[in-house]
Amino acid sequence: MIIPELPAYLTSLGGENYKGWIIALFTLSAGLSRPFSGKLADKIGRIPVMVFGASVCFIVGLSYPILQFVGGFLFLRFAHGFSAGFTPTGTSAYVADIVPFAQRGEALGIQSLFGSLGMAAGPALGGWIAGVWPIEVLFYSAACTAIFSILILSRLKETLPKKETLRWQLFKLDKNEILEKRVLLPSSILFLSVFSFGVVLTLVPDLSSHLGIQNKGLFFAVFTISSLGIRLIAGRTSDRIGRVRVMRVAATVMVIAMVAIAFASSKAMLLGAAVLFGAAVGMYSPTTTAWVVDRSLQQFRGRALATMYIFLELGIGLGALVSGWLYGNQSSNFQLAFLFSAAVASTGLIILLFIKSDRNLDPPSVA
Numbered sequence: 001m002i003i004p005e006l007p008a009y010l011t012s013l014g015g016e017n018y019k020g021w022i023i024a025l026f027t028l029s030a031g032l033s034r035p036f037s038g039k040l041a042d043k044i045g046r047i048p049v050m051v052f053g054a055s056v057c058f059i060v061g062l063s064y065p066i067l068q069f070v071g072g073f074l075f076l077r078f079a080h081g082f083s084a085g086f087t088p089t090g091t092s093a094y095v096a097d098i099v100p101f102a103q104r105g106e107a108l109g110i111q112s113l114f115g116s117l118g119m120a121a122g123p124a125l126g127g128w129i130a131g132v133w134p135i136e137v138l139f140y141s142a143a144c145t146a147i148f149s150i151l152i153l154s155r156l157k158e159t160l161p162k163k164e165t166l167r168w169q170l171f172k173l174d175k176n177e178i179l180e181k182r183v184l185l186p187s188s189i190l191f192l193s194v195f196s197f198g199v200v201l202t203l204v205p206d207l208s209s210h211l212g213i214q215n216k217g218l219f220f221a222v223f224t225i226s227s228l229g230i231r232l233i234a235g236r237t238s239d240r241i242g243r244v245r246v247m248r249v250a251a252t253v254m255v256i257a258m259v260a261i262a263f264a265s266s267k268a269m270l271l272g273a274a275v276l277f278g279a280a281v282g283m284y285s286p287t288t289t290a291w292v293v294d295r296s297l298q299q300f301r302g303r304a305l306a307t308m309y310i311f312l313e314l315g316i317g318l319g320a321l322v323s324g325w326l327y328g329n330q331s332s333n334f335q336l337a338f339l340f341s342a343a344v345a346s347t348g349l350i351i352l353l354f355i356k357s358d359r360n361l362d363p364p365s366v367a
Contacts, residue, residue, distance in 0.1 A: 057146040
């Protein structure tokens, strides 16, 4: 809800030179918290991890109207990232716990479908709210949505069979608890793909204004809607023909989408590129998650998913920082930033072309 309006809001606070940090700080804290959320999800349960993330989202959302200065805003962006660092880790582990192995891709496609519904409605609704009421109303509205998440979570049954009591010792990480080596390959490819996501989050609001699009959330709504149906298809197809084949197609479409955005000179061209971008994201999301779960051991599922999200946050954060630097608040640099992201996505495609089919025919052993 709030992302499309944040660049203009930060500019109004006098922080126009810090636009790249809007996403970068968020993803930095999310990435730093992933090893802890993964370990806690494997120790104290999936639901407490999800509830903590939703609670952070609520508290920080209420705090934006209070800290209305550049330093305060950047601090809140960093704090807000802990919501993304915890909730998705617990959610993905919970879904993987309750679905059969043979339908894992399809089930994770359903999960990402509902995430996309929120991402489709959020920016468009946020853009409308910001156009009618003061920005404070937008922040309060976004915070209140987290309450509904907590209400739903309070009625779910925990899936972790052996839960431990929360204690300070659980926050101490050994070096082998930070990353799960079994899932470094799919996580690295995800990093190369979501670099483009960081570029889009950072620059598309300004690009939309440059092209005369009043609702800066429109691109986000279009790309998210275009990803809805394909998530189910991609997840189900990856169950049948393997994860790598689906991801090759996704990488190809991502490269084309970023080139299309780079050369967009009208509203129609930008929204057409949004459709392609949404298709790529829709294929990547459930397929990568299923591939990560395939390669992980059950007792370290939280850690494996946390590793994936660390690479995801790193990719988005670097994409935001690099694109903000390349852009430099100069509209003539839009093309350079988006073409650079296309080159990064191409690297992921090249790696995928050299990977043999990684389809798992049997569930991994827990031993």
